[in-house]
Amino acid sequence: MSFSFARPTFTTAAEEEKARIGASIAQASLFNTLTPEAVDDLARRSSIKRVAARNTIVSQDEPGESMFLIISGRVKVGIFGENGREVTLSVLRQGQCFGEMSLFDGKSRSANCIATDPTTLAVLHRQDLLQHIARYPATALNLLGDMAGRLRRADESIAQLALCDVNERLIHRLVHLAEEEGTEADEGILVRRRPTQQELANMIGSCRETISRAFNQLARDGLIIVQGRSLIVTDALMAQAGKAAA
Numbered sequence: 001m002s003f004s005f006a007r008p009t010f011t012t013a014a015e016e017e018k019a020r021i022g023a024s025i026a027q028a029s030l031f032n033t034l035t036p037e038a039v040d041d042l043a044r045r046s047s048i049k050r051v052a053a054r055n056t057i058v059s060q061d062e063p064g065e066s067m068f069l070i071i072s073g074r075v076k077v078g079i080f081g082e083n084g085r086e087v088t089l090s091v092l093r094q095g096q097c098f099g100e101m102s103l104f105d106g107k108s109r110s111a112n113c114i115a116t117d118p119t120t121l122a123v124l125h126r127q128d129l130l131q132h133i134a135r136y137p138a139t140a141l142n143l144l145g146d147m148a149g150r151l152r153r154a155d156e157s158i159a160q161l162a163l164c165d166v167n168e169r170l171i172h173r174l175v176h177l178a179e180e181e182g183t184e185a186d187e188g189i190l191v192r193r194r195p196t197q198q199e200l201a202n203m204i205g206s207c208r209e210t211i212s213r214a215f216n217q218l219a220r221d222g223l224i225i226v227q228g229r230s231l232i233v234t235d236a237l238m239a240q241a242g243k244a245a246a
């Protein structure tokens with residue numbers, strides 16, 4: 001069941017903020033099956049936090065006190081190895097949550113979460129989350145569903161690391177990016193802000209030099225088209241990836 005969040009007349013800035021949080025919660029796919037009462041309860045317990053691009057929101061190994069819903073902007077989830085190399089686990093967008101794992105298992109933060117764009121978040125403290133779940137258990141089921149989805153994606157990445165070469169992993173990543181944030185264009189799917197080659201390397205567990213060679217070969221073969229900061233993932237590459245997966 002989905003519903004739209006009715007926008008009331010505000011008397012204070014605080015009420016306006018709660019209504020904004022409520023609207024964002026109601027629209028988030030993670031929460032859009034909750035009842036209006038549950039959404040309202042979550043909104044009342046949450047506050048807004050604004051984070052500038054490149055600022056760290058959550059640091060690996062710190063204790064976790066809150067979870068976050070992205071109202072706007074983007075957040076990169078990553079881990080740094082001892083040699084300083086970075087692995088990007090995910091890039092989260094509007095309507096997605098993070099920071100819940102340490103609230104549930106009581107351990108330290110499992111990864112770093114860094115705003116890649118100016119980002120607005122709804123923040124919910126552990127105690128509020130637990131009190132909310134005691135009244136509205138459906139929220140816990142939604143969070144479990146989200147964590148199951150994340151585990152599936154992690155399984156897929158592990159399988160790819162073990163079974164696919166860098167070229168196949170790069171193609172898979174580019175196709176996934178096109179599906180996640182691309183828009184239809186004449187020759188294929190347009191990704192407006194393409195990741196740098198270093199960012200792609202961090203996403204698929206490789207180094208920039210190797211990615212550079214594989215990326216340039218795809219461009220020479222006409223399977224991707226670079227247009228400034230944008231990228232077109234061609235229909236031919238989408239079809240090639242579809243055949244490989246079938």
Ligand code: CMP
Nearest residue numbers: 064089090098099100101102109110111
């Ligand atoms: P927590 O461990 O509290 O803080 C870091 C957060 O990063 C974690 O909760 C999750 O919300 C998020 N996170 C960890 N691993 C992944 C992953 N593989 N994909 C997406 N998000 C993740």
